[in-house]
Amino acid sequence: MPATGTYRRRKPTSLTRGFIAVGTGAAALLLPLIGASTASAAPAQSVSAAAPAAQPATYTNNLDGWIKESLAVMAKHGIPGSYDGIHRNVLRESSGNPRAINNWDSNAAAGTPSKGLLQIIDPTFRAYHVPGTAMDAYDPVANITAACNYAADKYGSIDNVFGAY
Numbered sequence: 152m153p154a155t156g157t158y159r160r161r162k163p164t165s166l167t168r169g170f171i172a173v174g175t176g177a178a179a180l181l182l183p184l185i186g187a188s189t190a191s192a193a194p195a196q197s198v199s200a201a202a203p204a205a206q207p208a209t210y211t212n213n214l215d216g217w218i219k220e221s222l223a224v225m226a227k228h229g230i231p232g233s234y235d236g237i238h239r240n241v242l243r244e245s246s247g248n249p250r251a252i253n254n255w256d257s258n259a260a261a262g263t264p265s266k267g268l269l270q271i272i273d274p275t276f277r278a279y280h281v282p283g284t285a286m287d288a289y290d291p292v293a294n295i296t297a298a299c300n301y302a303a304d305k306y307g308s309i310d311n312v313f314g315a316y
Contacts, residue, residue, distance in 0.1 A: 208220075208223060214238070214241065214247045214268075214291075217249075217268070217291035217292050217295060218234055218237050218238060218241070218295060219234070220292045221237065221291075221292050221295035221296045221299065222234060222237070224281060224283055224284060224292065224296050225281075225296060225299055225300075227283070228281055228282075228300075230281070230296070230299055230300050230303050231299075231303050231307070231308040231309075231310070232299045232302070232303070232308050232309040232310060233308075233309075233310050235310075236308065236309045236310030236311075236312070237269075237295060237299065237309055239313075240269060240298075240309055240312055241268045241269060241295070243314075244265075244268065244269050244270040245267065245268050245269070245270060247268065248268070249267055249268050249289060249290075249291040249294065250267075250289060251266065251267065251268070251270065252264050252265070252266045253265040253266070253270055258272050266288050266289060266294075267288050267289050267290075267291070267294035267298075268291055268294045268295055268298075269294055269295060269298035269299075270298075271288060271294060271297060271298045271301065273288060275297070275301055276288040276293075276294070276297050276298075278301075279297045279298070279300040279301040279304070280293065280297050280300075281293075281296045281297060281300055284296050284297070301316075302316060
């Protein structure tokens with residue numbers, strides 16, 4: 152008898168090795184079948200429930216909303232500018248009145264008065280109009296976006312404009 156605390160393993164015979172191999176193989180073959188009979192599939196989800204449709208952005212109908220909507224259009228067209236730069240220039244040019252018109256300066260004397268939030272003349276508005284906005288210089292979003300496009304071309308950005316332009 153071996154010493155206490157020492158375990159001595161018996162050597163398996165060829166017969167026991169065969170039973171182990173057959174038993175293991177049978178278990179390996181049966182496991183996928185057992186799992187398939189007891190497993191339950193998850194309920195399928197519809198495509199529309201998995202991916203909700205993106206909602207279009209909504210903007211308020213005031214100076215804050217017009218600037219934010221213009222910035223979204225500008226971003227799509229790679230036109231630089233910031234909320235603060237636009238806001239500063241709008242307040243100086245029109246005090247935030249989208250129907251503002253200048254009937255006294257040299258442009259007005261030449262028959263093309265400056266108009267809208269950023270006081271742009273019609274030829275400049277047409278030349279710098281951005282697709283996706285109204286073709287109306289009094290439209291707040293179209294006016295801001297065209298004026299910012301012009302300022303980007305001439306000054307690098309509306310942010311660089313600190314006086315009449």
